[in-house]
Structure formats: structure tokens, C-alpha cells
Amino acid sequence: MSKPRITLLQQSTADVTDEEILDLYSTPDRSSPWLRVNFISSIDGAATANGLSGDLGSPADRRVFDLLRRLSDVIVVGAGTVRAEGYGPMRLDDASVEWRMQHGLPPHPVFAIVSSSLNLDPESAIFTGAPIRPIVVTVDEVSERRRERFSEVADVLVAGRSSVDTVLMRQSLCRRGLTQMHCEGGPSFFADLIREDTVDELCLTVRSVLEGPGAPRIVAGAPVELRRDFDVVHALNADDALLLRYVRKAAAKV
Numbered sequence: 001m002s003k004p005r006i007t008l009l010q011q012s013t014a015d016v017t018d019e020e021i022l023d024l025y026s027t028p029d030r031s032s033p034w035l036r037v038n039f040i041s042s043i044d045g046a047a048t049a050n051g052l053s054g055d056l057g058s059p060a061d062r063r064v065f066d067l068l069r070r071l072s073d074v075i076v077v078g079a080g081t082v083r084a085e086g087y088g089p090m091r092l093d094d095a096s097v098e099w100r101m102q103h104g105l106p107p108h109p110v111f112a113i114v115s116s117s118l119n120l121d122p123e124s125a126i127f128t129g130a131p132i133r134p135i136v137v138t139v140d141e142v143s144e145r146r147r148e149r150f151s152e153v154a155d156v157l158v159a160g161r162s163s164v165d166t167v168l169m170r171q172s173l174c175r176r177g178l179t180q181m182h183c184e185g186g187p188s189f190f191a192d193l194i195r196e197d198t199v200d201e202l203c204l205t206v207r208s209v210l211e212g213p214g215a216p217r218i219v220a221g222a223p224v225e226l227r228r229d230f231d232v233v234h235a236l237n238a239d240d241a242l243l244l245r246y247v248r249k250a251a252a253k254v
């Protein structure tokens with residue numbers, strides 16, 4: 001039997017520009033549905049430092065994080081992450097807005113928040129300061145009255161009975177023309193995306209630190225027996241992190 005192929009990733013000394021990074025992460029056809037997930041972890045697999053992913057971050061991770069937002073039609077985030085990380089309105093920086101306008105895109109992506117409880121404040125800046133009307137992705141079981149609270153400040157999308165079905169969510173976002181879907185977590189929502197096989201791509205920053213025991217992983221929840229295979233598309237090297245791009249071998253379900 002032949003040996004499995006192993007090659008050395010050569011370190012380049014040339015810095016990559018923002019345009020090159022955008023090219024490295026662009027998808028072949030913007031009109032085809034594509035769901036990208038972005039996470040950061042320490043070398044020993046911690047998804048948080050001091051309880052937050054933000055504390056694991058580094059300037060290089062932030063640079064790619066912002067560029068990935070720039071490429072997206074919609075940023076999808078689980079409500080737990082929105083609450084824990086204190087998300088504000090989905091407003092990109094001036095350079096991103098200019099780039100998007102030059103590329104025929106709306107100035108900002110849509111912010112879609114996934115929640116079955118709707119334990120969110122419609123009077124918070126996420127909604128009242130949003131440059132583009134956000135979407136709240138929720139479930140049938142939530143009362144009409146609770147959904148009504150958001151109708152003035154957001155589009156309420158029902159995709160599932162007691163938990164958001166990520167296949168339905170993907171289809172509904174695509175029907176709105178939001179084909180380039182970018183998910184910033186969190187771990188519980190990622191578990192649903194993996195289970196329902198709706199992930200096309202995982203961007204993972206491996207921050208060069210050990211956090212020790214106790215921290216959660218980038219995926220949470222009850223164990224399930226499944227396996228999804230990915231190809232490594234590229235690895236970018238920053239001073240304190242590796243930025244890895246993985247694409248699903250088989251096409252995602254929808």
C-alpha cells in the first residue's frame with residue numbers, strides 16, 4: 001500500500017494584502033448557496049478565554065473576521081453568542097462599505113439572529129441602530145405576541161417547530177437573495193448546523209496559546225454519531241495564529 005501523501009506547507013515571507021485575502025476566501029459563484037462558519041480556538045481546543053471568544057482573538061484574527069463579513073450577504077449568529085459577546089448593530093467599517101458598493105453589494109450585510117425563546121430586546125441597538133433591517137430566525141412554538149414585539153424592527157422568519165431547522169433557514173435566506181451566509185457561532189448553533197449537514201465551509205483560527213482545562217469547544221451539546229469530511233483549502237500564518245480554511249468534501253444538503 002502506498003504511503004499517504006504528506007507535503008510541507010512552505011512559509012512565504014510575502015505579506016498578503018486585504019484584496020488577496022478576499023480572493024482566497026471568495027466563493028466561485030455568489031449566486032449559489034454557501035454557508036461558511038467562522039470560529040477561533042486555542043491550540044488545546046478552547047473556544048473561549050475568560051468566558052468569551054473575543055478574549056482569544058488577535059489583530060490578525062480580527063482582520064480576517066472583518067474581511068469575511070465584507071464578503072457576506074447575511075451574518076447568522078445564535079442568540080447565546082449575541083447575548084454573551086454583547087453584539088451591537090451589524091455595521092461594517094468605511095473601507096468595507098466602499099468595497100461592497102464597488103462590487104455591487106448593499107453597504108452592510110443583513111444580521112440574522114437565531115433564537116427559539118426570543119429572549120432579545122427589540123429596543124436594543126442591535127435593532128434600533130441597524131443600518132439594514134435585521135432578521136430574527138425563530139420557531140413556530142414561540143407565541144404570536146412575542147414575535148409581534150419584533151415586527152417593527154426586524155423581519156421575523158419562522159423556520160422550524162421548537163428549534164430552528166437549519167435546512168429550512170438556509171432555504172429561506174436564499175429565497176431572499178442572501179446566498180452568501182456567514183455564521184459566527186456559537187457552539188450550540190454549530191452543533192445543529194453539523195447535525196443537519198448545512199455547513200459548506202469552516203474557517204478556523206487556531207490561536208497559538210494554551211488555555212488549559214475547563215473551556216468549551218467550538219461545538220456544544222449532546223454527542224451524536226456522525227462524521228463530515230473536509231478538505232484543507234489554505235492555511236495563513238500570522239505571528240500568533242494559523243488561519244485555516246476548510247471546505248466540505250461532499251456538497252452540503254441544500
Ligand SMILES: NC(=O)c1ccc[n+]([C@@H]2O[C@H](COP(=O)([O-])OP(=O)(O)OC[C@H]3O[C@@H](n4cnc5c(N)ncnc54)[C@H](OP(=O)(O)O)[C@@H]3O)[C@@H](O)[C@H]2O)c1
Binds near residue numbers: 116119163186188192
Ligand atoms: N470561539 C469562537 O469562535 C466562538 C464563537 C461564538 C461564540 N463563542 C462562545 O460561545 C459561548 C456561547 O455558546 P452558546 O452555545 O450558548 O452559543 P449559541 O449557539 O450562539 O447560543 C445558543 C442559543 O442560540 C439559540 N439557538 C442556537 N441554535 C438554535 C436553533 N437551532 N434553534 C433555535 N435557537 C437556537 C438559542 O437561543 P434562545 O435561548 O434565545 O432560544 C440558544 O439558547 C460564549 O461564551 C461565546 O463567547 C465562541
